[in-house]
Amino acid sequence: MVSNMTEFVLLLGSCERMFRGPYDTHLYIDNFMFGRQVEKQQVMSVLLQENLPDPFAPAVLPIIGISRVGKKTLVAHVCSNERVRSHFSSVLHLNGENICKMEYDEASIPAGPGRTLVVVEFASDIDDESWQKFSSSARRMGRGSKIIIISRIEKLTRLGTVRPVRVNSLSLEEYSYLFKVLAFGSTDPEEHPRLASVANELAVLMGGSLVTANVCADIFRNNQNVEFWLHVLNKYRNVVASNLSTFREHPKLRMERDRRIDITKLVSTSTSAPLHLMPPHCGDDDSTRGLPKVRFGDLIAGSAVVPKEEFELVARESRIPPYKKFLNVAKFSDQLKSSRRQHRRPSPSNKRQRLD
Structure with a gap:
């Protein structure tokens, strides 16, 4: 024994x-x-x-x-x-x-x-x-x-x-806890009930997106002001409503399916055309080289100058292995229409075939 x-x-x-x-x-x-x-x-x-x-x-x-x-x-x-x-x-x-x-x-x-x-x-x-x-x-x-x-x-x-x-995605309880840990940093959420309430509501709106949680947490950690947090909450609430109205899908679901997302409501200044976030791409994609770069957190916080044409949106760079960069191209709707017309434009060879 x-x-x-x-x-x-x-x-x-x-x-x-x-x-x-x-x-x-x-x-x-x-x-x-x-x-x-x-x-x-x-x-x-x-x-x-x-x-x-x-x-x-x-x-x-x-x-x-x-x-x-x-x-x-x-x-x-x-x-x-x-x-x-x-x-x-x-x-x-x-x-x-x-x-x-x-x-x-x-x-x-x-x-x-x-x-x-x-x-x-x-x-x-x-x-x-x-x-x-x-x-x-x-x-x-x-x-x-x-x-x-x-x-x-x-x-x-x-x-x-x-x-x-x-x-699988984290449960709402786990996700909300993680978001508050990231957003509050060394601050105790119980000492700031209004901020904690905003964080809980935003966690529900974000639908479990780890990328969005990290982006919002970064800007919240640097600015723990109730009015600022409410401003971001209202922005994201409008983004969710816009995508549900236009596409009948939550932004998180569209991101999972590699579909474009309407992020017009995240921009503080009025834009001439709706702004869409395109599916992610690799950091070494040659087609995006030379595009202006804007950090997603700066766009949400309202501190970024939005380019007039398409630009690369840097969502975040992971701080842990495998240190992945999350990159998307943001395009205005008139640029989307232009690119679609170019894709549909028949090549000269196709024209000749039809003429023949």
Whole structure:
């Protein structure tokens, strides 16, 4: 009995500690991952266990969730865990396009006795033949290697060999708590009930958007004035109403679907035409180089000079791995109409075909 208890205590000592507080977990000053303890444990459990029944066939773990919900942040924190870092000799980051274009020779996938963790991000689906070539090549990796798939595409769960981990939006209670922690900083919300009331109402309006929460929290933390907070609340209330009226969808839902969002009501000065936020793009997109840049927080706070033509809106730059930049192009409605006409304009070859 004593021997069994000793083994049990040793076993518990080797396990990662779980935190009792559901909100304080992973809450650090400035750089933090909020919550996600359950999801983190699920991912780590897969990464640290043996591949069965074939130890040389890498287990494939899909991590699925809507846009901008924190999938890559979750993986980054798992990869930075000391147990995971010591378990794998190397970590390889790829995207779906890489896989489709790869030549599967001996140099394309690392081979050797050490375990390799491959993280693949998919923006679109992949055909089964391309995936089969990749997974066959991945068998050359060391025993116990793993593959993580990151995507918002539910169909990609078919590629998994283990149960997928789904990263969902935070509950309203969690989201509201997180927003107030970010917005108040070191200030106690209970000492400012009017500000806390505004924060609670705004948390409901934002619909769980982590990007919007961070943008608003940044400007609130630097200006804890009730009138200013109410001004921002009214702005965002009008934005939500405008999108519900025009598109019959909440801005958060349109963001998840990569649809343009009407942000005219965020601009303090009157504009000649409605202003729309276009779907996000990569920071190295050549098509947006040279555009004027405006910080989203400055636009909301009313401290930005709005360009007369399209511009790049910098929503935020993540302070935690993978340090992602959230960028969108803002266009006025007359520019949208002009670009649509250009896309619809037939090419000279098409004109000749019709004339012939």
